[in-house]
Amino acid sequence: MISKKVLQVFLIPSVVLISFASAYAGLPKVVVLGTGGTIQSKGDTRMTRYDYRAGRFDISEIIDLIPQVKKIAELEAEQFTNIGSPSMTPDIWKSLAERINETALRSDVSGFVLTHGTNTLEETAYFLHLTVQTDKPVVIVGAQRPSTSISADGPMNFYNAVQVAASPEARDKGVLICMNQQINSAREGTKTSAYKVEAFQSRDLGLLGVVDPDGVHFLRAPVRRHTYLSEFDVSDISSFPRIDVVPSFADAAGDLITFLASAGAEGIVLAGHGAGGASPAQGEAFKTATSNGVIAIACSRTGSGRVIESSRMLEYGLIAGDNLLPHKARILLMLAIASGKSERSELIRIFDQY
Template sequence: MLPNFISRTRLVALFSALLLVSTLAQAEAPPAKLANIVILATGGTIAGSGASSTTTVGYTSATVGVDNLINAVPELKKVANVRGEQVFQIASESLTNEHWLKLAKRVNVLLAQPDVDGIVITHGTDTIEETAYFLDLTVKSRKPVVVVGAMRPSTAISADGPINLYNAVLLAASKDAIGKGVLVSLNDQINAAREVTKTNTSTLDTFKTPELGMLGYIQDNRAHFYRQSTRKNTLDTEFDIGNLDVLPQVDIVYGYANVNRIALDAFVTAGAKGIIYAGVGDGSLAAQIKGPLAEARKKGVIIVRSSRVGQGIVARNGEANDDDLDFVTSDTLNPQKARILLMLGLTKTHDTKALQTMFSIY
């Protein structure tokens, strides 16, 4: 019996030693390193407040500062090291080209720092898709940039801002988001800046990518990607805003039944360098507007045919003889995003063939 007793004793001792080593190893193991995320606040509904907890329209945007936004979501500390900067405090419908340039330059400065792993930008939803696309073309880093907003003010019952902000920080801290271009994240969904658009005036699921579809979801405290945009963005674009203080004037003329030339002529007289024509259908040109657009082009104004429809490709030489008119077509970009690409394009060239190439790759 003695040999069996000794062997059992040794076995117990061995297991005890192994357990002690494992426990010590776990105790000495450093905690997982959290990503360093900077939250740049610009205002909007996510920073808004209403007269009561049931006020979801008629509230005041851009009243809550970035520190209060961060403090309202203490769970952020578990997923990233966050710090905030108040870049603007404004409703997004009032943003200008100068705001975009300032924001993009700040993003580029921050992302060039080794201790910054990603950026989250809180923003009003009215123009979130435009700011996101501008950044998609001008940010010079593959580090994640996530633009986030809310459809209900911070004081409302079931305000969506806190969970949207939490998800946006999760996304910006995710290695899976690296190199995906600028992202827009609301309502547990991930969309590409180039393709997303606001589709409803007030519902929480307003941001969608028609036809092409979202990139993925945020669920179980992590990002789930299923596809990505194939168009060039961020570090792969040719646009450098480092020394830019002003962008070329580009305006949008809306197409409709009984359209006239009044708005077009006013924009040209005011110094527009480019015009986005948001035509009906496939960017169709009414007889009474085709001539004035051609006249504007002969004066040196770049004309881009887009569509008010919101989905689909605007076919070159489809509803107009673009080659003869020396017009450019917008591919799948909606009018407001076509304006952004043309503004940036005009900082590089006025050649319509080169500009058309930009619309096919960005």
């Protein structure tokens, strides 16, 4: 049941917006966009912690489970989509960015919270980090356990995410990931555990801040370009190029690279061993692919450390991906090509600035 504190329902095509009036006047307004995932899931029993179906709760039901949240912010909720995170696509990311950009123009909105499945949460977060044109907080939150599970983590994660979105201290910090009382940047934050509730970390640089019992506290701020400082405008993008990710390992063949290039990939990101290394066979395949116009980025499969340009990379036609994880380098390359920036010098600049 929707709370009796609901003031009004706004109907727009295929979307229902629900405004939750708080018992306290003058609170910041936070727009909540539900996209599904474990945080909006129900298990068959209270012991069900995997093998459940994502997105069986509506976002209004999640908010009703946590009435305390209405004491810290006025919430306006929308079930934007309700899917498992592996079903996310660049077109959905674009629609989310457009919705946030449009809504952020409203003077009454202080920040945003997006619920999301954790498996690809960091990819959605990084896309928005590069395309949302506002300094207002955009906080993405998920859960490792369904809301019906014993010791479910979703309710507290959601409460903390609203705290962050409502905090003036969270402005100008780009898109944030908030789980397990920790705040990570969308650029560095990544899922590091399949089942533990402390699922997200920023391995190289550490978290940005924490949500403790006495409130939201930031310890550092991102310095790379993001959100309103980004050059990427999704309103100018009509389609996205195919970008694939290829792992390297001992004695890896180059056949997959050759196949992807022939199948229409405009870019390939190497999840290389060590500091972005490729096997000899992969190197030869990259030489051929890049000479035929495919753009190739070298990242590390280690999850930590920078990849810098080397003579071997130049020989293979690879561009260094800095310390971006391979799946995030894919997103940056995708946006760069979609925005008409595919010259090598331009891409080197972009991977240096973002």
